[in-house]
Amino acid sequence: MTGPGRGRPRSEAVHRAVLSATCELVEEVGYERLSIEGVAARAGVGKQTVYRRWAGKSALVTEAVLTGRLAVPDQTVRDTGDLRADLLLWLQALVGLLGQEATASLVRATASAAADDADAAGELYARFTGPLHATLVDRLAAGVDVGQVRPGADLSAVADALIGAPLYRVLARAEPVTTSGTEDLLDALLTGLSPLPPGVPAEGIDRR
Amino acid sequence: MTGPGRGRPRSEAVHRAVLSATCELVEEVGYERLSIEGVAARAGVGKQTVYRRWAGKSALVTEAVLTGRLAVPDQTVRDTGDLRADLLLWLQALVGLLGQEATASLVRATASAAADDADAAGELYARFTGPLHATLVDRLAAGVDVGQVRPGADLSAVADALIGAPLYRVLARAEPVTTSGTEDLLDALLTGLSPLPPGVPAEGIDRR
Amino acid sequence: MTGPGRGRPRSEAVHRAVLSATCELVEEVGYERLSIEGVAARAGVGKQTVYRRWAGKSALVTEAVLTGRLAVPDQTVRDTGDLRADLLLWLQALVGLLGQEATASLVRATASAAADDADAAGELYARFTGPLHATLVDRLAAGVDVGQVRPGADLSAVADALIGAPLYRVLARAEPVTTSGTEDLLDALLTGLSPLPPGVPAEGIDRR
Amino acid sequence: MTGPGRGRPRSEAVHRAVLSATCELVEEVGYERLSIEGVAARAGVGKQTVYRRWAGKSALVTEAVLTGRLAVPDQTVRDTGDLRADLLLWLQALVGLLGQEATASLVRATASAAADDADAAGELYARFTGPLHATLVDRLAAGVDVGQVRPGADLSAVADALIGAPLYRVLARAEPVTTSGTEDLLDALLTGLSPLPPGVPAEGIDRR
DNA sequence: TGCTAACCGAGACGGTACGTCCTGTCTTCCC
DNA sequence: GGGAAGACAGGACGTACCGTCTCGGTTAGCA
Numbered sequence: 001m002t003g004p005g006r007g008r009p010r011s012e013a014v015h016r017a018v019l020s021a022t023c024e025l026v027e028e029v030g031y032e033r034l035s036i037e038g039v040a041a042r043a044g045v046g047k048q049t050v051y052r053r054w055a056g057k058s059a060l061v062t063e064a065v066l067t068g069r070l071a072v073p074d075q076t077v078r079d080t081g082d083l084r085a086d087l088l089l090w091l092q093a094l095v096g097l098l099g100q101e102a103t104a105s106l107v108r109a110t111a112s113a114a115a116d117d118a119d120a121a122g123e124l125y126a127r128f129t130g131p132l133h134a135t136l137v138d139r140l141a142a143g144v145d146v147g148q149v150r151p152g153a154d155l156s157a158v159a160d161a162l163i164g165a166p167l168y169r170v171l172a173r174a175e176p177v178t179t180s181g182t183e184d185l186l187d188a189l190l191t192g193l194s195p196l197p198p199g200v201p202a203e204g205i206d207r208r
Numbered sequence: 209m210t211g212p213g214r215g216r217p218r219s220e221a222v223h224r225a226v227l228s229a230t231c232e233l234v235e236e237v238g239y240e241r242l243s244i245e246g247v248a249a250r251a252g253v254g255k256q257t258v259y260r261r262w263a264g265k266s267a268l269v270t271e272a273v274l275t276g277r278l279a280v281p282d283q284t285v286r287d288t289g290d291l292r293a294d295l296l297l298w299l300q301a302l303v304g305l306l307g308q309e310a311t312a313s314l315v316r317a318t319a320s321a322a323a324d325d326a327d328a329a330g331e332l333y334a335r336f337t338g339p340l341h342a343t344l345v346d347r348l349a350a351g352v353d354v355g356q357v358r359p360g361a362d363l364s365a366v367a368d369a370l371i372g373a374p375l376y377r378v379l380a381r382a383e384p385v386t387t388s389g390t391e392d393l394l395d396a397l398l399t400g401l402s403p404l405p406p407g408v409p410a411e412g413i414d415r416r
Numbered sequence: 417m418t419g420p421g422r423g424r425p426r427s428e429a430v431h432r433a434v435l436s437a438t439c440e441l442v443e444e445v446g447y448e449r450l451s452i453e454g455v456a457a458r459a460g461v462g463k464q465t466v467y468r469r470w471a472g473k474s475a476l477v478t479e480a481v482l483t484g485r486l487a488v489p490d491q492t493v494r495d496t497g498d499l500r501a502d503l504l505l506w507l508q509a510l511v512g513l514l515g516q517e518a519t520a521s522l523v524r525a526t527a528s529a530a531a532d533d534a535d536a537a538g539e540l541y542a543r544f545t546g547p548l549h550a551t552l553v554d555r556l557a558a559g560v561d562v563g564q565v566r567p568g569a570d571l572s573a574v575a576d577a578l579i580g581a582p583l584y585r586v587l588a589r590a591e592p593v594t595t596s597g598t599e600d601l602l603d604a605l606l607t608g609l610s611p612l613p614p615g616v617p618a619e620g621i622d623r624r
Numbered sequence: 625m626t627g628p629g630r631g632r633p634r635s636e637a638v639h640r641a642v643l644s645a646t647c648e649l650v651e652e653v654g655y656e657r658l659s660i661e662g663v664a665a666r667a668g669v670g671k672q673t674v675y676r677r678w679a680g681k682s683a684l685v686t687e688a689v690l691t692g693r694l695a696v697p698d699q700t701v702r703d704t705g706d707l708r709a710d711l712l713l714w715l716q717a718l719v720g721l722l723g724q725e726a727t728a729s730l731v732r733a734t735a736s737a738a739a740d741d742a743d744a745a746g747e748l749y750a751r752f753t754g755p756l757h758a759t760l761v762d763r764l765a766a767g768v769d770v771g772q773v774r775p776g777a778d779l780s781a782v783a784d785a786l787i788g789a790p791l792y793r794v795l796a797r798a799e800p801v802t803t804s805g806t807e808d809l810l811d812a813l814l815t816g817l818s819p820l821p822p823g824v825p826a827e828g829i830d831r832r
Numbered sequence: 833t834g835c836t837a838a839c840c841g842a843g844a845c846g847g848t849a850c851g852t853c854c855t856g857t858c859t860t861c862c863c
Numbered sequence: 864g865g866g867a868a869g870a871c872a873g874g875a876c877g878t879a880c881c882g883t884c885t886c887g888g889t890t891a892g893c894a
Contacts, residue, residue, distance in 0.1 A: 007869030008859040014871080032240070032324040037849055046872045051851065108323035111379050115316035116240040121381040129380050157373065157389030158396055164372025165365065167379070171319050172337050173329040181365030188366055191400030215838025216890045222840080245880055254841045259882065423843030424885040430845080448656070448740040453875055462846045467877065524739035527795050531732035532656040537797040545796050573789065573805030574812055580788025581781065587735050587791070588753050589745040597781030604782055607816030632863075632865035661854055670867045675856065 010053070017043040018050055022064035027105045031061060031112035058117035065110050066127050069103055077135050083143040084190055087136075091162065091182050098170050098177040107170050133159045149190075158189055218261070225251040226258055230272035235313045239269060239320035266325035273318050274335050277311055285343050291351040292398055295344075299370065299390050306378050306385040315378050341367050357398075366397055426469070433459040434466055438480035443521045447477060447528035474533035481526050482543050485519055493551050499559040500606055503552075507578065507598050514586050514593040523586050549575045565606075574605055634677070641667040642674055646688035651729045655685060655736035682741035689734050690751050693727055701759050707767040708814055711760075715786065715806050722794050722801040731794050757783045773814075782813055 021042035025034050036057060040047045054060040077090045097103045110128070114121035136159035143149035165185055169177045229250035233242050244265060248255045262268040285298045305311045318336070322329035344367035351357035373393060377385045437458035441450050452473060456463045470476040493506045513519045526544070530537035552575035559565035581601060585593045645666035649658050660681060664671045678684040701714045721727045734752070738745035760783035767773035789809055793801045 005861065010870065030324060035849055049871065112320045112323045114379055114381060115320045116238060118381060125380050125382045130382065153396060154389040154392030157393035160373040160376050161369040161393055164376030165368040167376050168368050168372035171322055172333050173322060173326060174333045174338065181362040184362030185365035185369055188361060188400035189396055192396035192398065213892065243880055257840060421887065426844065446740060451875055465845065528736045528739045530795055530797060531736045532654060534797060541796050541798045546798065569812060570805040570808030573809035576789040576792050577785040577809055580792030581784040584784050584788035584791050587738055588749050589738060589742060590749045590754065597778040600778030601781035601785055604777060604813055604816035608812035608814065659854060673866060
């Protein structure tokens with residue numbers, strides 16, 4: 001009875017309409033006040049159409065966030081050979097995104113979705129923060145290979161800090177997230193990671 | 209007519225019962241599925257009694273978290289003169305708390321409450337993460353005074369990283385938060401913050 | 417915990433508003449297309465308020481019908497000593513009611529409610545058709561006492577016919593219910609019920 | 625383009641499957657809770673196939689009832705020359721059917737369908753109760769011809785009573801419909817309809 | 833000792849949203 | 864073209880909570 005290609009196929013346009021309505025509403029009212037009913041109405045779609053595709057609010061927001069504004073830009077760290085420059089570029093791009101209220105709303109919604117539902121948290125980790133984290137670790141590991149980073153350091157913990165610091169600032173909402181301090185944090189970490197040659201020659205610290 | 213002390217005074221016991229019911233329910237079902245009605249029922253209290261004292265779910269959870277398990281322990285950083293040991297002690301205490309599922313739930317609820325309501329975020333910052341952040345900055349500044357930390361570094365950004373790294377791990381829910389990597393992160397940061405050893409050229413560190 | 421007089425008392429006005437909205441909607445759209453949601457909206461009331469008081473559509477319609485237009489008039493058969501006149505008066509009043517579209521709608525809704533739900537059917541029988549039927553049987557029995565009706569006849573079956581005949585015409589919807597035939601039916605039944613006149617051969621009446 | 629015999633002819637088997645699924649479901653859940661979707665699923669048929677052939681629930685149930693169990697038996701009144709015996713046979717057959725819960729369900733559904741939709745009521749009258757009523761009137765009229773029934777009586781009203789009395793009992797659901805009273809009702813009516821025997825004084829008929 | 837005000841539990845109130853089911857229409861592939 | 868499958872917009876279902884309100888019944892300070 002049931003099989004592939006049976007019945008009317010699901011509409012791509014509907015999928016997109018629902019996701020973009022979700023993004024809009026997340027930015028406007030936040031995760032808590034987001035309702036499936038509101039999303040369906042905004043997208044001009046029946047509620048069942050939403051429930052047919054997503055298990056609930058957390059899954060919907062997860063996919064909306066993943067395919068929306070937060071999708072691409074910060075998951076790649078370039079490798080130009082200059083570790084500090086590469087990380088700084090990435091970090092400033094991230095901070096630039098988080099400085100915009102729209103993006104900050106999405107990140108807060110992401111945190112709420114992850115808090116709401118362990119499955120959504122897993123999905124978000126698998127497709128968003130996980131790859132991002134891995135990318136950072138990879139770039140740092142490449143730094144190890146070329147002697148810019150001391151071997152043996154826990155690169156994962158460093159990546160946690162690079163992601164966690166701006167995340168904390170967004171969630172705390174104490175002040176708009178700016179690039180201030182970005183460079184200092186990066187330098188502190190990189191200096192700490194730099195290989196210590198005997199006698200600490202200048203080139204041991206200077207990783208440019 | 210109306211004045212202070214007129215009428216029946218608000219019951220302290222009720223206050224405590226509501227807050228502890230809130231904590232229990234946050235741990236059991238999380239912020240999203242927490243309802244005022246459920247809290248009132250668990251506390252054996254009328255709904256009005258809750259609404260009389262708190263503006264809403266975010267305010268209630270905020271106070272519950274602030275007066276509950278997360279209240280005291282991690283807001284103090286000792287100063288024994290050994291910066292690394294002091295920070296490590298604090299960091300490991302924090303990580304130990306976050307490793308418990310009950311505490312992790314509270315932190316996730318805190319993030320949700322802050323995402324839900326800017327007022328609650330402000331309150332949480334003013335009474336929780338703000339002081340904690342300030343305490344870290346103070347301890348680092350004391351390290352500057354005794355020559356353990358290079359002057360001029362953005363200590364606030366470092367504190368962001370010390371708070372943000374474990375926070376990220378709790379929210380990402382990828383794996384239970386453990387002390388693994390804690391020391392490495394701290395060492396990386398502190399090494400980076402350490403004063404220049406003699407003979408290291410200034411431009412090797414100060415990039416501004 | 418739960419007890420009488422605890423909490424805010426239920427509003428009488430709300431009760432009436434819901435019942436009269438129900439009657440209006442039954443007349444406008446019929447039982448099938450009546451929705452609790454529509455009733456609540458028309459009555460300016462929350463859905464929960466309806467569900468708090470009635471178990472469902474059938475119970476709601478049952479009470480609406482019982483307390484509304486169908487309530488009083490046709491449940492009494494006068495006893496003036498003249499059986500034919502009393503029954504004719506009652507029957508014509510009933511037929512007059514059923515001839516109005518509004519009343520006919522209520523009766524059709526009553527039949528639908530009884531068909532929908534055995535509990536509602538029981539309630540309707542206990543409070544509406546049952547008493548009406550009993551009233552007819554009583555009046556006929558009084559006729560037996562004064563010698564207007566032959567003893568031994570199944571008065572209940574006759575009452576069934578007096579109620580069922582107009583009921584059938586309303587439900588069949590073949591033509592508006594009018595008084596035509598009313599008198600003839602009554603005469604046929606009453607003649608059949610009359611005591612044997614002296615000299616009439618037994619087999620002329622008793623066919624058993 | 626479109627014309628008779630174009631394309632695949634409609635399947636007879638499908639028609640029957642849908643109608644018998646409808647009958648089953650009417651008996652199981654009643655008219656109100658019957659859904660087209662449920663019928664289609666039970667019949668193993670697409671919804672469109674149902675909508676292509678019937679205008680809606682009322683039309684579907686109408687046809688299901690008309691072609692099903694209620695179809696044949698009670699629409700014929702034999703004429704053996706003995707009016708009482710013929711009517712009694714028919715009436716007892718009818719009451720026998722209504723005494724079965726399955727048939728009673730169908731009758732209740734018929735009433736609901738007629739209440740739901742005037743078109744269905746018309747169809748039901750034209751093909752079911754109308755012919756049945758006509759058949760009764762015909763048999764009574766034949767009784768007039770052979771002198772068993774007094775001329776001039778409103779035979780239609782009598783037929784209403786013969787149909788309406790058991791109908792009322794089914795709808796009222798007060799007790800299972802049995803043959804008790806059947807004979808008494810019939811005798812009362814037939815006596816009332818019987819021609820005046822010669823020599824019976826006027827007051828013998830005058831039922832006051 | 834009695835008055836008045838505020839608190840308290842309970843729970844009804846008008847609403848919003850939930851997640852499910854069904855309606856009647858449509859679109860796809862298959863016969 | 865008919866037919867099974869199933870997506871679609873829409874709407875109602877019955878439930879859970881929202882935040883407000885109104886009850887009867889405390890529990891205090893003030894007269």
